[in-house]
Amino acid sequence: xxxxxxxxxxxxxxxxxxxxxxxxxxxxxxxxxxxxxxxxxxxxxxxxxxxxxxxxxxxxxxxxxxxxxxxxxxxxxxxxxxxxxxxxxxxxxxxxxxxxxxx
DNA sequence: ATATTGACGGGCA
DNA sequence: GTGCCCGCCAATA
Numbered sequence: 001x002x003x004x005x006x007x008x009x010x011x012x013x014x015x016x017x018x019x020x021x022x023x024x025x026x027x028x029x030x031x032x033x034x035x036x037x038x039x040x041x042x043x044x045x046x047x048x049x050x051x052x053x054x055x056x057x058x059x060x061x062x063x064x065x066x067x068x069x070x071x072x073x074x075x076x077x078x079x080x081x082x083x084x085x086x087x088x089x090x091x092x093x094x095x096x097x098x099x100x101x102x103x
Numbered sequence: 104a105t106a107t108t109g110a111c112g113g114g115c116a
Numbered sequence: 117g118t119g120c121c122c123g124c125c126a127a128t129a
Contacts, residue, residue, distance in 0.1 A: 005126060024111055028125085037111040039126040045110050046127095057110080061118095065110040 005031065009043040016056045019084035020100040021093055023060050030102060045069060055079045056100075062093040 012030045016022050024037040024044075031040065044054040044065070055076040058064060064080070064087065067073035077087045085098050 025113095028111085033125065035112080035123085036125040038109065038124065039111090041110045042108090042125090042127060043110095047110095054110080059110075060112060069110060 005033070005036070005039060006043040006046065008032070009040050010049065010052050013044070013052050013054060013057060016053060016100050018053075019098070021056045021058050021062070021080070021085060021095070021098050022100040022102075023058055023062075023095065025060060026100070026102060027057060053079075056083075056085075058093060058095070062095040062099075064091040064093070067091075 008031050009027055012027050013022070024040045025034065028034055028036040028040045033039070040057070044052075044057050047054040055064075055070065064076045067075065070076045077091060080087050080093065085093055087093055
């Protein structure tokens with residue numbers, strides 16, 4: 001019963017606890033395709049359900065996704081800070097401190 | 104069916 | 117540490 005690669009990615013993203021963030025590569029790895037980070041980005045861009053905390057998924061550098069894609073500047077940053085994630089002045093997060101362990 | 108795109112990752116300068 | 121090139125996977129036109 002394969003519901004699609006996207007659905008699997010959404011399940012993993014929903015597993016990310018508040019106050020933590022994950023990289024596209026990590027989600028792709030948990031999804032079963034460690035090289036499908038790009039496909040994960042597409043899934044996040046779609047974000048069909050609001051239950052999917054796509055704002056917690058960052059790139060390998062801990063940079064937040066393009067603000068326009070989130071409906072406006074500061075949206076993703078505001079959500080992360082509201083959960084306890086410190087966002088730097090360059091819209092970056094310290095992955096060494098906030099990256100999800102995957103458990 | 105093929106071609107192009109896209110919220111990416113790793114390696115090297 | 118940042119920036120550029122190439123490669124990977126899945127979805128869309």
